[in-house]
Amino acid sequence: MGILLYFALLAAPATAQESPKLSDAEVASVAVIANQIDIDQARLAQERSENEAVLQFAQTMINDHEAVIKQATDLVQKLGVTPQENAVGKQLQANAAKTAKMLQTKSGAAFDKAYVDNEVAYHQAVISAVKDLLIPESENEELRGLLESIVPALQAHLEHAQMLQNQLNEK
Amino acid sequence: MKTLKLLPVDLSLLGLMLLCTTFAPLPKPKVHTIEISQMQFKPAALVVSAGDTLVFVNKDMVSHNATEQSGTSWKSPTLASGDSWRMAITKSAAYYCTFHPTMKGEVKVE
Numbered sequence: 521m522g523i524l525l526y527f528a529l530l531a532a533p534a535t536a537q538e539s540p541k542l543s544d545a546e547v548a549s550v551a552v553i554a555n556q557i558d559i560d561q562a563r564l565a566q567e568r569s570e571n572e573a574v575l576q577f578a579q580t581m582i583n584d585h586e587a588v589i590k591q592a593t594d595l596v597q598k599l600g601v602t603p604q605e606n607a608v609g610k611q612l613q614a615n616a617a618k619t620a621k622m623l624q625t626k627s628g629a630a631f632d633k634a635y636v637d638n639e640v641a642y643h644q645a646v647i648s649a650v651k652d653l654l655i656p657e658s659e660n661e662e663l664r665g666l667l668e669s670i671v672p673a674l675q676a677h678l679e680h681a682q683m684l685q686n687q688l689n690e691k
Numbered sequence: 692m693k694t695l696k697l698l699p700v701d702l703s704l705l706g707l708m709l710l711c712t713t714f715a716p717l718p719k720p721k722v723h724t725i726e727i728s729q730m731q732f733k734p735a736a737l738v739v740s741a742g743d744t745l746v747f748v749n750k751d752m753v754s755h756n757a758t759e760q761s762g763t764s765w766k767s768p769t770l771a772s773g774d775s776w777r778m779a780i781t782k783s784a785a786y787y788c789t790f791h792p793t794m795k796g797e798v799k800v801e
């Protein structure tokens with residue numbers, strides 16, 4: 521939830537002002553970090569979960585977010601942009617580190633529930649961040665196009681995570 | 692002169708065409724393309740004839756598959772970005788993507 525709040529606070533002044541707060545190099549960096557975080561958390565799930573549905577979901581997260589990173593890396597290379605570290609990306613990483621620490625204390629069904637709950641919250645936060653912050657901040661059309669094209673995948677991941685959440689709650 | 696010369700040719704062509712239509716066998720099997728893009732099968736619902744061919748084409752950057760709902764009848768291999776896969780369809784089926792279970796489609800064989 522912290523991520524969502526942080527994105528909301530950051531996006532609000534940016535939409536009110538005319539000048540963008542993030543350069544394309546910074547947008548690209550945030551996009552790669554946001555995808556990498558989900559891959560890292562999926563790897564943690566592969567280590568700690570024994571639930572077949574959760575493991576399959578984690579594998580999809582790894583495959584899909586790696587595909588997005590590859591696409592983003594190819595694009596920035598083509599555009600000659602070097603992704604640049606920034607406050608938004610650092611905040612994301614700090615939050616992810618906290619989440620990873622929390623997940624590492626759990627195992628079995630408690631881990632599955634905590635992981636899936638976090639995936640629901642994380643995808644919700646990332647979807648709004650991409651729509652309300654990263655897309656409006658992108659000046660390059662191709663970068664904006666790439667960000668727009670990943671929203672349906674993020675949406676499908678969210679629905680998948682919500683489906684798992686319901687299944688785990690029924691048990 | 693000109694008309695006279697062409698007429699027999701036209702007539703025989705017409706006859707040939709009539710012959711073909713009269714003795715035409717069953718309609719030729721059709722090929723239906725199902726595009727996978729933006730995490731959707733497009734079209735998600737399709738009506739076909741038995742023996743028609745389905746071609747799944749993945750236009751997304753992420754991998755997908757098409758798997759018959761029960762998981763026992765048919766399943767495509769993993770379709771990476773740009774891949775396509777074809778199959779002859781003989782029975783109505785509901786299908787989905789095992790990687791993204793919210794992606795669903797349906798083919799009705801009539």
Ligand SMILES: [Cu+2]
Pocket residue numbers: 754755756788789790791794
């Ligand atoms: Cu899929």
